[in-house]
Amino acid sequence: MKTSLGARTRVAFASIAAISLALLLATPASAATGTPTTPTELFNADQACSTDASAPLYVAGRGGLVVEGIPGDSDSSVTELSVQYQIWPLSDPTKIATASNQYALAGNESSANLGGGFLTDGQSYAWQARTVDASGAASAWSAPCYVADDDTAPAAAPTVSSVNYPSGQSNQGGAPIKITLDANGTSDVRGFVYSWVGSLPVAGVASIGEHGIPQFQDPYSDPKYFARADALGGSTTVSLVPPQASGFLVLTVASLDRAFNESPTTRFYIQVKFDGPTVTQLSHPKEFGKPTTFEFTPDPGVEAVSPVVSYTVVHLGQNQTTTTVKASAQGTAKLKITLDGIYGDTLQVSSTSADGWVTQANWWTGGEADTTPTVSSDVYAENGTSGGVGVPGTFTFAPKFKGVASYTYTFSDGTTGTVKAKGQGSAHISWTPSQGGWYDLNVYATTESGIQLAAYDYYFTVN
Incomplete structure (x- = not known):
């Protein structure tokens, strides 16, 4: 304790x-x-x-x-x-x-x-x-x-079983898991402690109140982690919802005697069929960083057990954001997301049912994105040797996406600047080397909405 x-x-x-x-x-x-x-x-x-x-x-x-x-x-x-x-x-x-x-x-x-x-x-x-x-x-x-x-812990680990999620087979998710816990013949077992994350919480904790008076917390008042047996040395059945479903769940359980001594643990393994929602991209804007509409549809098995009430969407783009969107009466939902990942975007979407069940996450990815600009020169060819000291060269920057507003560039000799995009989003600059040798030109584009895209390194050598 x-x-x-x-x-x-x-x-x-x-x-x-x-x-x-x-x-x-x-x-x-x-x-x-x-x-x-x-x-x-x-x-x-x-x-x-x-x-x-x-x-x-x-x-x-x-x-x-x-x-x-x-x-x-x-x-x-x-x-x-x-x-x-x-x-x-x-x-x-x-x-x-x-x-x-x-x-x-x-x-x-x-x-x-x-x-x-x-x-x-x-x-x-x-x-x-x-x-x-x-x-x-x-x-x-x-x-x-x-x-x-009582200094002697229960010798036998508890027995654990489930009528609706039996171990050893693939089960449809969506309903709370009914778990039966039994003292396994140990006569002084008062209750049980369990956890989905492996480590078990401590039973019999007290906080300290006014005048130093202990405020004992009865562990069996928290059905998320503890359950009292129906009789000393008996059993109990609990309905549990894991923090989030996965294809493979493990419930760790121990028996507790009247002094909160803990028995050896039992691990109960549950296999759950994939139950994540369907993610559909409804719009495909041509300009980078414009909102894209997605639709989320519940797993039919999950929806049949208990209606889906919301979706949790984790967007991995330039930053990580988490959004919760309410489901319609049909269990579906739509959400506009700005896809701003300069190397690509990923969504992780799970649904939550009225009974508290949280499904596995379904992943959507737009694939790897190349948001670097295209760089070319009329004199100084990439990865080549050309031109010479005092010979000017024109460098052209072109976008791979619509909506580019400008380009920012830096030469390895310290020359730097920003040039506005024109026409179809391209831009031109002139540069004259003051000495020969190897050079690096680093260029990135910025969109009209202010998103800085991936940079491109253009290497060349001056005669």
């Missing part, structure tokens, strides 16, 4: 600061006129104590038992208090172990570790607490709290 360490630490630091201030301002013990009061808000292992001997709280006591209570005094000016705890096995009440917290703060939880090395697996214990002031006066002991030490 684990607690929220960050929250607990903050309370501890706050308590230390408060204690220091309280000690400076405290009335001398001799002046106190009140009497210590029995601690309240008794907790063990961050859970409220059980005062019913027939229904003890089960804890894993390998490292002892952390107990806590809130001390007080009838005189509100008294802050210099301590809390004493004692524990004994029900089988032998004369065998008592004790612990204390000498720096307790009135009105706040004060903890101590009882029974470190004292608790025995399988034994039941009672513990109680009392408040003691600086003069040594003590309150009455609290009513006993009862715990049972």
Whole structure:
């Protein structure tokens, strides 16, 4: 069992600061006129104590038992208090172990570790607490709290099965997966923990509230990860929707006993038929970067189980964007997307059904795109040796797409500039070398909508 360490630490630091201030301002013990009061808000292992001997709280006591209570005094000016705890096995009440917290703060939880090395697996214990002031006066002991030490995890992994997604065959997706979990003959299993991502969440976590009072979170209140068995050592059936369907799902499951000890895990494998939506490109604009209309159609098997209500579209272009579009009453949807990937565009589209099922993603790609400009010269041929020092040459830039507004160029000698496109989108510049040798000309186009396209490197040598 684990607690929220960050929250607990903050309370501890706050308590230390408060204690220091309280000690400076405290009335001398001799002046106190009140009497210590029995601690309240008794907790063990961050859970409220059980005062019913027939229904003890089960804890894993390998490292002892952390107990806590809130001390007080009838005189509100008294802050210099301590809390004493004692524990004994029900089988032998004369065998008592004790612990204390000498720096307790009135009105706040004060903890101590009882029974470190004292608790025995399988034994039941009672513990109680009392408040003691600086003069040594003590309150009455609290009513006993009862715990049972359980350090042994369930030996057998649970059995896992599904009536609508049986393992070992290809299943139609769309419906929540009905999973039956069974303790597999282990008599002290209280429930189960499961996950689609392999690692299992921790059961029995507590946050820390006002005055340091633990706020225990019952794991079985979260059906996304935990389920309580119908009886001790029994079974249960849950309906689960994975975060997103894939062709191969793996559910990891462990049994939990009453102390939240975890059994070995079972992995249940589910194969799901491809159930992604159909993606259809409806328009094909000739100009680069203009909106393109797509239509999304649900997988018939998914739609038959539960109506598709929306589509999630991930566009991989110049940037990655995610868009959710609502489906029509027929389960289809249309979306305009600006295809701006200078090396090509890809869409990943999945659908979500009314019952929460998220399908596998269908991929659409427009293929690799070449958005570099075409570069040519009347004198300086690409990858060739020509011209000479002082010999001017004309360089022509031409587009592979409509809608080019300008070209930006840089020669390796430092000459740079931007020239507007004209006519069919082409442009011309004149350049004269000042020395011979190898040169590189880097050119890229910018569209009318401001998209910078891929650059082209044009290599040549001057005589």
